[in-house]
Amino acid sequence: MSQKTTENLDEVTIRFAGDSGDGMQLTGTQFTNTTAILGNDLSTLPDYPAEIRAPAGTLFGVSGFQIHFGSMEINTPGDHCDVLVAMNAAALKVNLGSLLDGGSIIVNTDGFNDKNLKLAGYAQSPLTDGSLSKYQLFEVDISKLTALALQDMAMTSKLVDRSKNFFALGMMYWMYNRPLETTIEWLKGKFKSKPDILEANIRVLKAGWNYGETTEIFSVRYEVGPAKLAPGRYRNITGNQAVAWGLMTAAKKAQLDLFLGTYPITPASDILHELSLYKSHGVKTFQAEDEIAGICSAIGASFGGALGATTTSGPGVALKTEAIGLAVMVELPLVIVNVQRGGPSTGLPTKTEQSDLLQALYGRNGEAPIPVIAASTPSDCFDTAFEACRIALKYMTPVMLLTDGYLGNGSEPWLIPEYDNLPDISHPFATNPEGFQPYARDEKTLSRPWAIPGTPGLEHRIGGLEKENITGNVSYDPENHDLMNHLRTEKIERIANDIPLAHVEGDSQGDVLVVGWGGTYGAIRTAVLRQREKGHSVSHLHLRYLNPLPRNLGEVLAKFKRVLVPEINLGQLVKVLRAKYLVPATGFNKVRGLPFRSVELEKEIEEILKGTK
Amino acid sequence: MSTLLDEMMKNNSSTALPKYVAKDFQSDQDVRWCPGCGDYSILAQTQRVMPDLGIPKHKLVFVSGIGCSSRFPYYMNAYGFHGIHGRATVIATGLKIARPDLSVWVVTGDGDGMSIGGNHFIHLMRRNLDLNVLLFNNQIYGLTKGQYSPTSEMGKITKSTPYGSLDYPFNPAALALGASATFVARTLDRDPKHMQSIIRRAAAHKGTSFVEIYQNCNVFNDGAFFQFTEKDSKDDNVVFIEHGKPLVFGKEKDKGIRLNGFTLEVVSLKDGKYSVNDLLVHNEKDTTLAFILADMTYKPHLPRPVGIFLAIDRPVYETEIENQIAFAKEKRGVGDMKKLLNSGETWVVQ
Numbered sequence: 001m002s003q004k005t006t007e008n009l010d011e012v013t014i015r016f017a018g019d020s021g022d023g024m025q026l027t028g029t030q031f032t033n034t035t036a037i038l039g040n041d042l043s044t045l046p047d048y049p050a051e052i053r054a055p056a057g058t059l060f061g062v063s064g065f066q067i068h069f070g071s072m073e074i075n076t077p078g079d080h081c082d083v084l085v086a087m088n089a090a091a092l093k094v095n096l097g098s099l100l101d102g103g104s105i106i107v108n109t110d111g112f113n114d115k116n117l118k119l120a121g122y123a124q125s126p127l128t129d130g131s132l133s134k135y136q137l138f139e140v141d142i143s144k145l146t147a148l149a150l151q152d153m154a155m156t157s158k159l160v161d162r163s164k165n166f167f168a169l170g171m172m173y174w175m176y177n178r179p180l181e182t183t184i185e186w187l188k189g190k191f192k193s194k195p196d197i198l199e200a201n202i203r204v205l206k207a208g209w210n211y212g213e214t215t216e217i218f219s220v221r222y223e224v225g226p227a228k229l230a231p232g233r234y235r236n237i238t239g240n241q242a243v244a245w246g247l248m249t250a251a252k253k254a255q256l257d258l259f260l261g262t263y264p265i266t267p268a269s270d271i272l273h274e275l276s277l278y279k280s281h282g283v284k285t286f287q288a289e290d291e292i293a294g295i296c297s298a299i300g301a302s303f304g305g306a307l308g309a310t311t312t313s314g315p316g317v318a319l320k321t322e323a324i325g326l327a328v329m330v331e332l333p334l335v336i337v338n339v340q341r342g343g344p345s346t347g348l349p350t351k352t353e354q355s356d357l358l359q360a361l362y363g364r365n366g367e368a369p370i371p372v373i374a375a376s377t378p379s380d381c382f383d384t385a386f387e388a389c390r391i392a393l394k395y396m397t398p399v400m401l402l403t404d405g406y407l408g409n410g411s412e413p414w415l416i417p418e419y420d421n422l423p424d425i426s427h428p429f430a431t432n433p434e435g436f437q438p439y440a441r442d443e444k445t446l447s448r449p450w451a452i453p454g455t456p457g458l459e460h461r462i463g464g465l466e467k468e469n470i471t472g473n474v475s476y477d478p479e480n481h482d483l484m485n486h487l488r489t490e491k492i493e494r495i496a497n498d499i500p501l502a503h504v505e506g507d508s509q510g511d512v513l514v515v516g517w518g519g520t521y522g523a524i525r526t527a528v529l530r531q532r533e534k535g536h537s538v539s540h541l542h543l544r545y546l547n548p549l550p551r552n553l554g555e556v557l558a559k560f561k562r563v564l565v566p567e568i569n570l571g572q573l574v575k576v577l578r579a580k581y582l583v584p585a586t587g588f589n590k591v592r593g594l595p596f597r598s599v600e601l602e603k604e605i606e607e608i609l610k611g612t613k
Numbered sequence: 614m615s616t617l618l619d620e621m622m623k624n625n626s627s628t629a630l631p632k633y634v635a636k637d638f639q640s641d642q643d644v645r646w647c648p649g650c651g652d653y654s655i656l657a658q659t660q661r662v663m664p665d666l667g668i669p670k671h672k673l674v675f676v677s678g679i680g681c682s683s684r685f686p687y688y689m690n691a692y693g694f695h696g697i698h699g700r701a702t703v704i705a706t707g708l709k710i711a712r713p714d715l716s717v718w719v720v721t722g723d724g725d726g727m728s729i730g731g732n733h734f735i736h737l738m739r740r741n742l743d744l745n746v747l748l749f750n751n752q753i754y755g756l757t758k759g760q761y762s763p764t765s766e767m768g769k770i771t772k773s774t775p776y777g778s779l780d781y782p783f784n785p786a787a788l789a790l791g792a793s794a795t796f797v798a799r800t801l802d803r804d805p806k807h808m809q810s811i812i813r814r815a816a817a818h819k820g821t822s823f824v825e826i827y828q829n830c831n832v833f834n835d836g837a838f839f840q841f842t843e844k845d846s847k848d849d850n851v852v853f854i855e856h857g858k859p860l861v862f863g864k865e866k867d868k869g870i871r872l873n874g875f876t877l878e879v880v881s882l883k884d885g886k887y888s889v890n891d892l893l894v895h896n897e898k899d900t901t902l903a904f905i906l907a908d909m910t911y912k913p914h915l916p917r918p919v920g921i922f923l924a925i926d927r928p929v930y931e932t933e934i935e936n937q938i939a940f941a942k943e944k945r946g947v948g949d950m951k952k953l954l955n956s957g958e959t960w961v962v963q
Contacts, residue, residue: 037960182958226962235959245954252950255617259711261703279941281948282616284710284934289736293703296696300676300707303694304715305618308707326697416959419951429621452618453692453708453715456625456671461640461687463695464679473642474687 004213006177008223011070013078014172016165017095018087018111020063021053023165028065029411030169034182035069036236036413039226042069043522045077045595046409050266050349057111057119062094071225075522077410079597083175085168087111087142089120104136106171108164110143138217142167142208149207150200159197163204170208175221180205230415237414239378239407240267243311243337244274246385248281249419251307253386254393255426259306260285261297263316266349267405268339271311291319295336299323302332303462305429305452307389309335313405314343314356321364324398328368328488330462331439331448333392337385340404340518342593351593352406354518355569360400361547361576367485369492371395372546374402376521379414381407384544390425394498395491396447402546404568406595407519433457438472445498446491493548502550506532506539509559512608515585516566517543517573520596524566527601538605543573554581562608564588566601586613622714625671633664640690646681651802651828655749656688658808666816668716675718676705678730680756681830682722682749699730702737702746709742713931716816719746723764724754727783731763738792740930741820747812748785748825753834766911771833786907786922789823790900796822797903797922802829803842807853807919814921820929841917854906854920859892862916869893870915877905877915897924 014031018024025046032044047064054061068078080100086092088111099105112125126132127139146164147157166183173180184202191198212218237245251258262272264287276285284306288294291312298308312320317338327334340356342348360372371391375384381403388401430436430449438460439448451458460472468475469483504513506528516524521542528540541556543549550556557563557577563585565574571587578585588604590596607613631637638660646652663673673691677683679698686693692715696704705719719737726734726748737744753771754760760773764785768777789797796818800811808826815822827838840846848864860870861882869892871880880887896902903923909915942948 033958037958039960039962229962231962233955233959233961235955235957249950249954257616257618257711259707261707278948278953279938280945281950281953282938282942283948284938286707286710288703288706289732292700293706293733293736296700296703297707297710299696300694300704300709301711302707303704304708304712305621306711308711322697323700330694416954419954426617429617431621431624452621453674453712454622454625454672456669459671459691461642461693461695463677463686463693464697465695 004218005220006223007220008225009070010072010224011068011074012083012176012222012224013066013068013081014083014085015064015066015081015095015098016085016168017062017064017091018165019054019056019091020049020051020061021056022063022087023162024063024065024087027165027169028067030183030186031172031178032067032411033186033236034173034178035067036234037182038178039229040069040071040224041074041227041229042067042412043074043077044068044411045406048350057088057090057116059090059094059120062091064091064095069224071227073227075526076595076598079599085172087164087168089116089122089126092126093120093122099135101134102136104138105132106138106140106168108142108168109139110141140171140211140217145207145211146204149203153196153200155196155200159200163200166201166205167208167211170205171212174209174212175218177221177223180209229413232415234413234415236411237379237382238270238409238411239375239381239403240270240339240409241274242379242381242414243385243401243403243408244271246382247275247307247309247335247389248278248283249382249422250386250389250425253422253425254307254389256305256307258283258309259298259301260309260311261288261301262286262294262311263288263291265291265313265316267341267408268311268313268316268337270408271337271339291316292323295320295323298334299327299330299332302334303330303452305450307333307335307393309337311337311339313339313341313349314359315346317356317359317363324370325364325366325368326464327398328364328370329464329467331396333396333450334398335385335388335392336398336400338400338402339408340402348593350405352404352519352595353569353591353593354404354520354567355572355591356402357517357546357569357572358575360402367489369489369547370397371399371492371495371548372402373399373544374518374546375407376518376542376544378407378410378412382414382417386422391495393425393427394447395445395495396450397492402518404519429455430458431455437470438462439467440470441487446487446494496548496551499545499548499550501552502541502543502556504539504541504556507537508539508556510537510539511560512536512538512562512564512605513541513557513560514538514564514566514601514605515541515543515557515573515577517546520566520568523596523598523601526598527605530598530602531605536605536609538609546573549580557581557583557585562586564605564608566596566604568596630667630669633670635660635664638663638670638690640688642687644688645684647832649831650681651751651830652682652685652749654802654805655747655808655826655828656685658805659747659812660689662809662812662816665813666716672714673716673718674708675720676701676708677720678725680722680725682720683725685720699725699728699733701725702730702733705744706737706740706742709744710931710934713743713935717744719744721746721748723748723750723752723762723785727763727785727788735788735792737821738789738794738823741795741927742930743819743932744821745815746821746823748823749828750785750825751828751830751834752782752837753830755830755833759833782911784907784910785825786910787904790903790907790923794823794923795820795927796924797907798823799825799827799919799922801827801838801842801919811921814924818924820927841919850916851919852916854895854918854922856895856897856921859889859894861889861892872905875905877909879915897921900925
């Protein structure tokens, strides 16, 4: 056995990359779960193509999974990676740009044959032409070693090849000193009925680990200690799973049945998959024939006294628009989750973006205000889904929750909330026929009663035609229409009295306030913390409530010399802030389908500080 | 934990069923269809049938889309939801899944149900929720003032087709059958008794019951169905199909429908060549026959079939959902959110 040394690291970013059929998402997820259980803080970024099985070896078929973990606070999946695991030439070519100078590359040499090189557009092999000299290159014939590990098992070469990601995973477990047990346990559950595949995968996983341990090729392994996280019980969670659980928890705390009416769409479908598992909780999921049917069924369910929800992404919201207007008119509770992706049109289905804010705020015919809230991290998707339900039920209104592909697929350790400490958000149905009026309003919230079919004496009709105030009868009266428009708007505006004030991270006044919303939280927080360490007067405000905005927002903004609004769109929140508060806020906008890098935000903040922008 | 809904239903379960009359189902709203509209008859027949169904009116819900027909819920003293164009079927679907205890009726038209809502229509048919769909077919767009509809005959001159329409019309009954509907019927606005009997059967059917009602729009398409509804012409132009009975029609009951190979033909019962025993006997349980009969529609040499084409049983969607929930609860125990949050791979930070 060779002599190995161990080095301690505060943080590491690893990127697994291969063909979309190579199982890179699975490899990354397994590495993530094991790492989470070891107590590291972490953040992940799955980055996969829209094609399910793009032709093998092509550049557009490359699927990647990045994990940033450490013994310190981790807020982003990492601007750059320290280690790149490339299963073929195309994976190397696509991902090399994200590798830090001096970083490590572990390649599967079998993925660099003439055909692979040609498909990746390499004239000569990068492994031999010296172009990788500024990196540490580890060449491993993963395919061959996998086949050797399985040579006495009667398995097709195709099945053998499909196990090779476990070899890579085993090597990385060795290199970062992680145990194999979590993955082995997972495999046992997954392949309970396929003992051959179970054994093969475990063998290959161990072979990868042993390869690291025994060969000369790796001389250093790394130790990344646990992070200092707040005490309590943790689990790893993706944003989509957190949305699903947030909706379920809210339904239970509202003493209602949850109904999800939805249509599959990337990157939101995992919420449907997750909720469809929980029949034993009474969750009803309905995979509708289209987006419109998804939301309309949810509205129908809400009319019947369920907590109606629909999940989608931008193009789906476009289709649901008319129905959202209906929900505004009939004033029924409804939660619309938009897991944003690159647009316009079909756009970039598997990439992230924040370009649906104005659609969420204004994208309907007529004056149709709805509350809009946005999640900032994968685990925050739980809290915001719960909050969306609370508002929808209390104010009898559709609420839009904005997450994005990065949050939905990304994961992080989550301090599991104490279920018993979560608030009761139930509101009784109307039952008393005496003086019942479907559009009589609560004095404080302006919310109308929820009178559901099956209640004797409360028979009434609702619909998309303008309602007469109080009676809910159809009304074409001009003054009534004006009044109802004002009432619907004021109802939403009053929610500002029921949400927290805007809270600045850092000093409450100074040179620059960076205002963000949604999935950019981690990148902005990292950038602002680094700027503060450098002694700059920079603070961070992250908005969860986009409509209505926090009551004190105007005052908060006014206390800073400059306001910088980074968004993964062409300037949507900045437009709202400028219009509403007349502040000379500056946008920082990139629409690449990727999260911000904190370094680029830092650079922008520095330019603002210098006054060059 | 029981939900608010469970409690509400428990509290109302003891309510005795009142003795209703048709008037109990009239709402306080003025009916605003054009005078002479066929919709009045449909409203009256529906209100007449309701007391016989044994359903308390607080359990009745009428859901509609957009169009003249879709104003219907406002005029029924029950729960009602006037939705958006074409979507009544899906609003009703969500409602019925959430509330299998309710009697849910969809009221739609040939524009709302066949055109903008065509996709939802076919999916409702195949899913077979226990909903009742009344489709008022007047073969014209009334509320938008007279454009041709997906059931208008070819060559129709309307405001939007001054040179005649080019679209081949849908045959709603055949469309429903093609989408695997379990109950398909056709009736006429000017035949109150027949309509009442069909609505009763539709209400009794477990599964989606689809009823196409020929309805006269006396403003934009007056007389579209007169050959099937008026005294001097209907007997020779309509064949009423009834389960177990041969297809006989004509003023003197002197004509019949015979199946010759796969082709239907009209035969005379007068000239001694054919008797009633040679005629096709309707079987509403036979899906193939239902297609053959529905296909008579628009064939000029055949009378228009009216009645129940098909009434078969198939598992009901919302019942299957409830069954899956019961199965999951039995197998896994009733879901506990607190447990779920703490399930799987977790770890404790001290």
